[in-house]
Amino acid sequence: MRNLRRMVKALEAYSMAVEKRYGLTGPQLWALWELSRSGPMGLKDLAERMYLNPSTVVGVVDRLVEKGLVARDPDPSDRRRVSLDLTPRGSELLKDSPHPAQGQLLHGLQGMSLKEVQDLHASTATLVKVMEAENLDATFFFADG
Amino acid sequence: MRNLRRMVKALEAYSMAVEKRYGLTGPQLWALWELSRSGPMGLKDLAERMYLNPSTVVGVVDRLVEKGLVARDPDPSDRRRVSLDLTPRGSELLKDSPHPAQGQLLHGLQGMSLKEVQDLHASTATLVKVMEAENLDATFFFADG
DNA sequence: GCAAATTGATTCGTGTTCAAACAATGTGAA
DNA sequence: TTCACATTGTTTGAACACGAATCAATTTGC
Structure with a gap:
């Protein structure tokens, strides 16, 4: 349990450091990364990819839209859906930012x-x-x- | 990473179930348990035992005090400190409540x-x-x- | 013995997370 | 066709979780 706790805490600390540096929290960076990896998608899809509740992801996306990194476009084929996609600024930022949270764990595994x-x-x-x-x-x- | 995520999620789900049943969240139950295990202590000590920021624990303790399960007493030897301790109701409740979050993990390990x-x-x-x-x-x- | 630094608890602001309730839209069966 | 039901996104309310700042009490350094 202590190790689990410490792993989560290490990830949190890493997230804080990234936030200080890039102005993006762990979940925000993660969302950007998923959008970059798997193209435009609806909110529910993104939530599933992140193992998070849709209502949680709404807030994360809100802040990304506010920062001009993600665009919410209507989906013509189903007007309930929104199409989430990176803006040019979003992909630009993603290029020289570190791996999202998992990256650290991955790095750890490489050791x-x-x-x-x-x-x-x-x-x-x-x-x-x-x-x-x-x-x-x-x-x-x-x-x- | 997925496994880590799933472990945390399993613990969260368990915490929710316990909350529904006993009106106590995971962190609240955990705090009670630590107080029961290690006697009265200051807020900083409790925070350390829980691997949490003191400012976080203030809120948890607030809610426990509100429920009448924990008492905040002044510490005569150092008036900066508060002495946190279970109330009789607190220890009573703790008796027939499930293991705090870790318990599930422990149970898992037993398998x-x-x-x-x-x-x-x-x-x-x-x-x-x-x-x-x-x-x-x-x-x-x-x-x- | 008194100023300066430290410590313990708290408050504040931001962000994450969930469940529950809701509106708008789409779908299927009577 | 129409009405019940499901799906998608959102809002709301509660609880965490953090760091930064604040305040009182204590310890230190001179």
Whole structure:
């Protein structure tokens, strides 16, 4: 647990440093990166790619639009949807900014041997599986009573 | 990264379930638990035990005091400090509430073999070390300009 | 013994996160 | 066709989480 906590904290600290330097928080940078990687998309799609609640992403996108890095365009084929895309300034900024949060973790992994990475992946996968199963149980348990 | 994300998310989901059931969020339960474990202490101490910024813990404690689960007493030996302690209601509630957030992770670990747990611990420790070192570098780098 | 630095708690401003509720739009079945 | 239902994006309200600034109390340095 302490290690998990410290990993999250290290990522947060990294995010703060990036924010100081580039005026972008971790989630903001991450959103830009996803838009750059996978082209224009709707808000729901972006939220799914980021494993976040759509209502959360609205705020992140709001701030990016305010900064002129992302454009919200109407989607002619479905008027419920908005098409999110980088502005020229957005892609420009993305070019010389660091990897988004994950980058640090990736960098961290590069300092480990292949076997270590494989072990880590295997054990976290197991742990996640057990935890998510636990969670289902808890949901049913709490729902019952 | 996905696994890390999923672990955090699983913990969040668990926290939500607990909140629905007991009216306590994860951090609140965690604070109660630390107070129960390590007796009365100042806010800074509690913040350190929770790996959180003191300013964050103020809010958590506020809500616990409001619920009548924690008392803020003056410390006669140092009048800057406040002594945080469980109220009787607080310890009562803690008795039949589930393990705080970590509990789920702990439970998860119990589903793994000793070797798996050891591997997991070793690899996360390595990863944390690399990430924190990275972070120091980044701080200096960004500080330089 | 008193000024200066430090420490502990708090407040403030910004940003992230979720669930719940809502409006607008699209879809499918009676 | 029409009406119930689903989907998409948004708003709202609560709780975290951080750093910076503030304030009182304490410790230090001279």
